[in-house]
Amino acid sequence: MLLAAVLAACTQLPERSAAAPDYAAAPAEHGALARYAAAVDERLPSGETAHWLLDRNELALTARLALTERAEATLDIQYFIWEEDASGHFLAERLLAAADRGVKVRVLLDDFDFGRNEDLIARLDVHPGIEVRLFNPWARGGVAGKVWEFVTRWGTLTHRMHNKTYIADNRFAIVGGRNIGDRYFGIYDRFVQNDLDVMVAGPLVQDVAASFDVFWNADLTYRVSDLERLGPPEPLPVLRERIARRVAAREHALVAFRAAIEDADRYLGGLADTFAAGPAELYLDTAEIRERVPDQLYRRFIELIGTAEREVLISSPYFVPDREFVELIGRLTDRGVRVALITNSLATNNHVVAHSGYKQRRRRALAAGLELYELKPDATSLELYVADAAEAGFLGLHTKAVVIDRQTSFIGSPNVDPRSMILNTEIAVVTESELLAARLADLIERDMRPDNAWRVTMDEEGWLRWSAGDEVLRRQPAQGFKQRVIEFLLNLLPLKKQV
Numbered sequence: 151m152l153l154a155a156v157l158a159a160c161t162q163l164p165e166r167s168a169a170a171p172d173y174a175a176a177p178a179e180h181g182a183l184a185r186y187a188a189a190v191d192e193r194l195p196s197g198e199t200a201h202w203l204l205d206r207n208e209l210a211l212t213a214r215l216a217l218t219e220r221a222e223a224t225l226d227i228q229y230f231i232w233e234e235d236a237s238g239h240f241l242a243e244r245l246l247a248a249a250d251r252g253v254k255v256r257v258l259l260d261d262f263d264f265g266r267n268e269d270l271i272a273r274l275d276v277h278p279g280i281e282v283r284l285f286n287p288w289a290r291g292g293v294a295g296k297v298w299e300f301v302t303r304w305g306t307l308t309h310r311m312h313n314k315t316y317i318a319d320n321r322f323a324i325v326g327g328r329n330i331g332d333r334y335f336g337i338y339d340r341f342v343q344n345d346l347d348v349m350v351a352g353p354l355v356q357d358v359a360a361s362f363d364v365f366w367n368a369d370l371t372y373r374v375s376d377l378e379r380l381g382p383p384e385p386l387p388v389l390r391e392r393i394a395r396r397v398a399a400r401e402h403a404l405v406a407f408r409a410a411i412e413d414a415d416r417y418l419g420g421l422a423d424t425f426a427a428g429p430a431e432l433y434l435d436t437a438e439i440r441e442r443v444p445d446q447l448y449r450r451f452i453e454l455i456g457t458a459e460r461e462v463l464i465s466s467p468y469f470v471p472d473r474e475f476v477e478l479i480g481r482l483t484d485r486g487v488r489v490a491l492i493t494n495s496l497a498t499n500n501h502v503v504a505h506s507g508y509k510q511r512r513r514r515a516l517a518a519g520l521e522l523y524e525l526k527p528d529a530t531s532l533e534l535y536v537a538d539a540a541e542a543g544f545l546g547l548h549t550k551a552v553v554i555d556r557q558t559s560f561i562g563s564p565n566v567d568p569r570s571m572i573l574n575t576e577i578a579v580v581t582e583s584e585l586l587a588a589r590l591a592d593l594i595e596r597d598m599r600p601d602n603a604w605r606v607t608m609d610e611e612g613w614l615r616w617s618a619g620d621e622v623l624r625r626q627p628a629q630g631f632k633q634r635v636i637e638f639l640l641n642l643l644p645l646k647k648q649v
Contacts, residue, residue, distance in 0.1 A: 163287065163289050172363075173363045174224065174317070174320055174359040174360070174363055175224050175320060176320065177355070178222060178224070181220070181319060182415070183221060183319040183321040183322060186322075186421060187322065190352070190425060191352065192422070194351075194425075198352060198353075198427045198429055199350050199351070199352040199427070199430035200350060200421075200426070201349070201428070201430070201579075201583065201586050202350075202421065202424060202425055202426075203348055203426075203561075203586070203589055204324065204326065204346065204347040204349055205346055205534075206534050206535060207342065207537065208336060208410075208537060210324075210326075210334070210335065210345070211335045212413060212417050213324060213417070214241070215411055216413070216415075218241070218245065218248055219244065219248075220414055220415070221318040222251075222253065222319060223253065223254065223319045224254045224317070224318070225248055225254070225255045225319075226256045226315070226316075226362045226366075227255070227256070228257075228314065228316075229258075229329055229330055230260045230262075230312045230314060230329055230563075231260075231329035232271050233329070233330060233331030233332065234270050234271070235331055235332045236332055236337060237334075237337065237404075237407070238330050238331060239270070239396040239397050239400075240404055241330060242271055242274060242393055245257070245280060246393070249277050249280045252279065253279065254279060255279060256283075256366060257271065257280065258285060258311075258371065259284055259285070260284070260285050260286065260312070261288055262286070262307070262310045269380055273383060273384060274389070275373075275374045275375060275383065277389075282374045283366060283371050283373055284371070284372050284374060284377065285368065285371050285437075286306065286307065286311065287370075287372050287377055288379065289379070306439065306440060308573055309443075310573070310574045311574070312563050312576050313575055313576060314327065314563050314577070315358055315577065317355070317359055320356065320359050321351060321355065322351050323349070323351075323355045323358040324347050324350075325561070325562060325563075326550075326563065327345050327347065327550045328345045328346075328548070333546075335407075335537070336537040336540060337403045337406070338542060339540070340544075341542050342545060343535065344529075344531065344546065344549055344597065345548040346548075346549040346551055348561045348579050350430065350579065351421070351425070354430045354431075354579065357432040358577075361432060361434050365437045365575075369440065370437070371437075402539060403540060405537070406537045406538060426581075426583050426586035428581045428582050428583025428585075429583075430579055430581040431579075431580045432578070432579060433562065433576075433577065433578040434446070434447065435447045435575040443572060444572075444574065447571070448564075448571035451571070454554065454558070456481075456482070457554065458554045459555055460487060460488070460556075461488045461490075461553075461554070461555055461556065462553070462554055462555075463490050463491075463590075464492070464551075464552050465547065465594050465597065466491060466492075466493050466550060466565050466567075467494050467547045467550065468493070468504040468507075468508065468566075469493040469511075469515075469565070469567065470504065470567035471511050471514075475566065476514050479518040479519060480519060482519075483519025483520070484519070489520055489521065490523070490594075491520060491522055491566075492524070493508065493523075494547045495524035495627050496626050496634075497526070497527045497627040497628050497629050498525045498544060498545060507567070512614070513612060516606070516614075523597070523598045523606065524604050524606055524616065525547045525597065525602065526545075526603055526604060526618070527544030527627075529545050531597065531602050532545040544629075549594075549597075550563060550564055550565055551593075551594065553590050553591045553594060554587075555587075557582060558581070558582055558587060559580070559587045559590050560580050561578060561590070562577050562579060563576045563577050563578065564576035600618040601618075603618065604616035604617060604623070604627065614626070
């Protein structure tokens with residue numbers, strides 16, 4: 151009993167330092183981003199939001215760097231994962247540069263996977279113009295300590311902040327599926343992600359900023375300076391030198407990053423001619439995960455898809471539908487609605503355990519009438535997601551989007567699986583715009599083409615087939631024997647019930 155009490159005490163979070171709530175500033179009235187946003191506003195119908203799809207990794211990179219380089223007042227950044235790789239270090243360097251010129255930078259990160267690196271991003275907090283906070287943090291470091299802490303605080307630690315937002319001067323905001331890391335920007339040698347964000351300007355930006363504040367000021371959000379496990383901060387000059395050294399070591403992979411900075415004004419200057427306008431709404435889960443299960447977005451997501459009259463197109467990297475979602479598919483297809491979905495095949499899935507859960511539900515979804523596609527690792531669209539100076543072994547799917555009746559678009563952070571819809575907090579932009587919906591539908595249907603994906607079908611006896619043009623496979627595609635063995639062993643475990 152004494153040992154249990156001691157261990158429990160070791161997993162308690164420290165007291166948070168007293169501080170008044172900190173909220174987003176008003177939209178910047180001066181500076182480059184204010185001017186570019188004003189040019190958009192002049193052409194934007196009253197009450198509507200401007201949208202730009204950031205599909206290719208190079209485009210997503212250009213947008214983030216352009217906003218970072220031209221911000222003059224604030225940068226509010228919220229992510230589930232910030233990898234300490236070439237792109238992670240480079241963006242950290244640019245945040246330091248922004249803070250040096252007087253930009254107030256707030257960085258909010260989920261802490262579930264944060265401590266596996268050197269916590270370099272947390273160290274940015276040493277700069278007087280940057281504050282870093284962690285959502286739902288671990289009390290202690292170390293594998294053994296985390297295992298025990300996960301057992302004793304399971305009910306809290308299982309809920310993760312999966313939100314992804316990037317807000318500059320409260321004039322432009324990016325919401326979507328990308329984390330910060332090389333595979334999301336096309337420079338990871340093993341594989342790169344087919345991913346999607348939407349950048350917005352107009353009234354919805356204030357809603358995105360308010361959503362950031364909700365999490366920034368949440369009871370489970372801690373300043374990094376309050377977490378003893380991180381130790382004392384290193385001097386700012388030492389941090390700068392360490393980041394610069396990491397960036398220099400991967401300079402050959404950062405050609406596109408340097409080009410994006412040089413291209414910032416040309417890119418931002420062209421936004422007024424390229425947006426899709428429409429009324430937009432933000433879907434958001436609660437940050438008070440101690441008090442409520444964060445399933446608010448899922449409830450609205452189900453209701454939204456249920457309004458379809460003709461067609462639903464879905465892209466979801468991890469697809470583990472619950473009974474309610476399978477029944478929804480059945481109701482829609484029974485009344486003649488086409489429901490088509492693309493997800494990862496085993497061959498493109500970087501989380502085999504998630505595929506194990508999907509495999510158990512695949513037949514049920516097909517029986518309900520789902521038109522199902524799985525991404526090919528050698529999809530012809532791979533070339534669209536790899537930076538010019540990089541190579542990648544295969545393409546993975548990370549896009550999380552839905553188009554309903556070629557009219558309504560849903561773009562955000564959630565997958566169609568229990569972890570996203572019930573356990574994690576998520577965020578999404580929902581827009582009524584035929585132009586945006588048409589652009590998004592084109593992307594999803596491109597990914598479903600035979601040169602990019604297999605169509606999965608099931609015969610009357612329950613046997614599955616993977617077809618792409620004249621190619622027909624009788625067992626699911628995989629990267630090789632080792633991956634098949636891992637997937638087979640996972641199917642013997644009860645993990646599929648936990649996904």
